[in-house]
Amino acid sequence: MVGKNCFAIASDRRLGVQLQTIATDFQRVFKIHDKLYIGLSGLATDAQTLYQRLVFRHKLYQLREERDMKPETFASLVSAILYERRFGPYFCQPVIAGLGENDEPFICTMDCIGAKELAKDFVVSGTSSESLYGACESMYKPNMEPEELFETVSQALMASVDRDCLAGWGGHVFIVTPTEVQERVVKGRMD
Amino acid sequence: MAMKVDMSALETNFSIPCLDDGDGMHFSADSPDVPSMVLPTCADFDGFQAATKDMVKNKRGTTTLAFIFDKGVIVAADSRASMGGYISSQTVRKIIEINPYMLGTMAGGAADCQFWHRNLGNKCRLHELSNKRRISIAGASKLLANILYSYRGMGLSIGTMIAGFDEKGPGLYYVDSEGARLVGNRFSVGSGSLYAYGILDEGYRFNMSVEEAAELARRAIYGATFRDAASGGCVSVYHVGPDGWKKLSGDDVGELHYHYYPVQKTSVEQEMTDAPSTSA
Numbered sequence: 436m437v438g439k440n441c442f443a444i445a446s447d448r449r450l451g452v453q454l455q456t457i458a459t460d461f462q463r464v465f466k467i468h469d470k471l472y473i474g475l476s477g478l479a480t481d482a483q484t485l486y487q488r489l490v491f492r493h494k495l496y497q498l499r500e501e502r503d504m505k506p507e508t509f510a511s512l513v514s515a516i517l518y519e520r521r522f523g524p525y526f527c528q529p530v531i532a533g534l535g536e537n538d539e540p541f542i543c544t545m546d547c548i549g550a551k552e553l554a555k556d557f558v559v560s561g562t563s564s565e566s567l568y569g570a571c572e573s574m575y576k577p578n579m580e581p582e583e584l585f586e587t588v589s590q591a592l593m594a595s596v597d598r599d600c601l602a603g604w605g606g607h608v609f610i611v612t613p614t615e616v617q618e619r620v621v622k623g624r625m626d
Numbered sequence: 627m628a629m630k631v632d633m634s635a636l637e638t639n640f641s642i643p644c645l646d647d648g649d650g651m652h653f654s655a656d657s658p659d660v661p662s663m664v665l666p667t668c669a670d671f672d673g674f675q676a677a678t679k680d681m682v683k684n685k686r687g688t689t690t691l692a693f694i695f696d697k698g699v700i701v702a703a704d705s706r707a708s709m710g711g712y713i714s715s716q717t718v719r720k721i722i723e724i725n726p727y728m729l730g731t732m733a734g735g736a737a738d739c740q741f742w743h744r745n746l747g748n749k750c751r752l753h754e755l756s757n758k759r760r761i762s763i764a765g766a767s768k769l770l771a772n773i774l775y776s777y778r779g780m781g782l783s784i785g786t787m788i789a790g791f792d793e794k795g796p797g798l799y800y801v802d803s804e805g806a807r808l809v810g811n812r813f814s815v816g817s818g819s820l821y822a823y824g825i826l827d828e829g830y831r832f833n834m835s836v837e838e839a840a841e842l843a844r845r846a847i848y849g850a851t852f853r854d855a856a857s858g859g860c861v862s863v864y865h866v867g868p869d870g871w872k873k874l875s876g877d878d879v880g881e882l883h884y885h886y887y888p889v890q891k892t893s894v895e896q897e898m899t900d901a902p903s904t905s906a
Binding site: 451453454455456562597598599600601622623624625626 | 687704706708711712713716817851852853854855856857858859879880883884889
């Protein structure tokens with residue numbers, strides 16, 4: 436979700452196999468560089484593998500270009516990597532969020548074969564995406580400060596996962612501003 | 627002198643006028659006391675039943691348990707209703723009060739359980755009135771089991787436990803829509819039952835106080851709601867003693883987690899690294 440010169444990216448913390456919960460501290464939001472984060476929902480193994488591949492590509496880019504990737508470029512990279520596997524896809528829906536030139540927040544989401552969808556306010560993915568759309572739509576306001584953005588994102592996330600059997604067991608929220616990154620674990624219903 | 631078997635419990639000693647006002651429910655004094663419901667007229671009855679079963683999506687997403695101990699029966703359940711992945715309610719009453727000394731638990735289709743438990747309550751009351759004594763738990767569970775067996779294969783989804791206290795002491799029966807009826811001391815039913823069994827079997831002793839037994843039941847249901855995605859909401863715990871049932875507690879599972887595992891305040895010294903200045 437986009438705020439005033441900042442963005443928030445959040446996920447739940449459950450790792451499960453259909454109805455059984457295996458872990459409640461699974462990390463789904465990964466850092467690419469200080470101002471670029473990617474969240475990967477869907478199959479856990481594909482999320483981890485995709486993250487490792489993307490970090491690899493970004494490090495090569497850093498070596499060659501001697502700078503960090505811009506969020507728009509990174510989104511195109513993710514889209515290309517996903518489309519490479521068009522006929523045997525990664526079962527992941529990424530959510531990309533970063534601060535671009537002049538610290539302009541950039542967010543986008545994709546389906547599992549790389550169709551980019553840019554937005555100016557918020558993007559969601561996962562099993563509770565329908566609930567999330569509703570919650571974000573009603574709670575979102577433009578130009579929120581980091582503290583207010585954190586509250587909004589946490590409330591929207593918790594409200595949505597409480598209506599989904601397969602998501603929840605806590606929340607993990609990152610608030611990224613040009614000068615700092617705040618990482619918080621949100622207490623949620625553990626059922 | 628041969629004793630004639632007393633079949634009076636199976637007879638209906640009353641005749642109810644057969645009203646068929648379109649909804650198809652009519653009780654007939656001639657047929658055995660199984661309400662005959664209208665069956666759909668179609669070419670492929672079995673296929674139709676299978677399709678209805680899939681549509682209704684009964685997945686028994688729940689956790690219920692009951693056990694007998696020296697002071698009666700403890701019955702506990704969660705309160706989540708799920709339709710596939712969507713949580714339709716977190717406040718479902720899964721312990722059904724059939725009469726003041728008998729409880730039934732709900733697992734499977736909510737409508738099925740509610741209707742047939744209510745129906746069982748009717749039958750038990752009628753038995754009481756015509757025989758001037760309460761029906762035993764064995765008798766009540768047998769009535770339900772026979773009814774469910776006659777509807778076997780038609781897509782009813784019920785996994786229930788009938789728990790109560792009668793002249794023989796505490797009684798606990800497991801009855802399901804496949805027609806099974808099992809007597810036992812400990813049962814757990816539903817998608818979260820395996821997780822509940824793990825905690826229940828470990829902590830169970832026959833001689834316990836009511837508070838210890840209630841805490842065991844609460845802990846077992848909590849454990850199941852933690853691991854099973856389809857169980858959650860609140861834990862309700864009931865105790866059935868010689869004087870009837872009493873609701874002991876109803877706790878929200880979200881709060882129960884932090885009661886058992888309070889959040890530890892960590893004194894972490896975090897290194898705040900300054901991000902590189904914006905003009906890169």
